[in-house]
Amino acid sequence: EVQLVQSGAEVKQPGESLKISCKGSGYSFTNYWIGWVRQMPGKGLEWMAIIYPGNSDTIYSPSFQGQVTISADKSITTAYLQWSSLKASDTAIYYCVRKNDGKNWFDPWGQGTQVTVSS
């Protein structure tokens, strides 16, 4: 079974750093893109960025370029989303998604990671 399993909920203070993870299993991790999608409280979905673990090729939405960093460690089939200095506005649920190369849909989705930034 193809699965994306994300790390657990996080509560952080403004200015702190954070790295959340997404572990893929049941498929060839290096042959699919992994993306990240944000859902702020009471809001819709926003596409953030995507990475190809096979060669670490990355594409960011301009809205998130410079705000977050995505990476992947193919040796442990895990992708990451990280912040160097969190803001209250980063409070959201973050989903990782899998995308086939050359295709334009996301399947499956991870279960989501709740990130809460509050002083």
Added chain:
Amino acid sequence: QSALTQPRSVSGSPGQSVTISCTGTSSDVGGYNFVSWYQHYPGKAPKLMIYDVSKRPSGVPDRFSGSKSGNTASLTISGLQAEDEADYYCCSYAASYTSLYVFGTGTTVTVL
């Protein structure tokens, strides 16, 4: 890239049909046949329901169908069932300098 426009909510009785629209521009929905739809129960992982405008992944009931005309894509749920009550999001490939993909604003389907 602005979010694609969806109605905030639609509703129908069991057995009826409902249609959710997803309006974009010629730079996204109208420019490519790469619209997908996702069903989202709050607190759960979203699920792919339709891809490439009208294709259904295996396991998705044929009550769900997709179409597109110009800059507007649509998701139709026929024979509405109680378990269809959820949020639905469209997504389009955009390939612009502003964003590679853009999601819709989301629609809550209520089964009366």
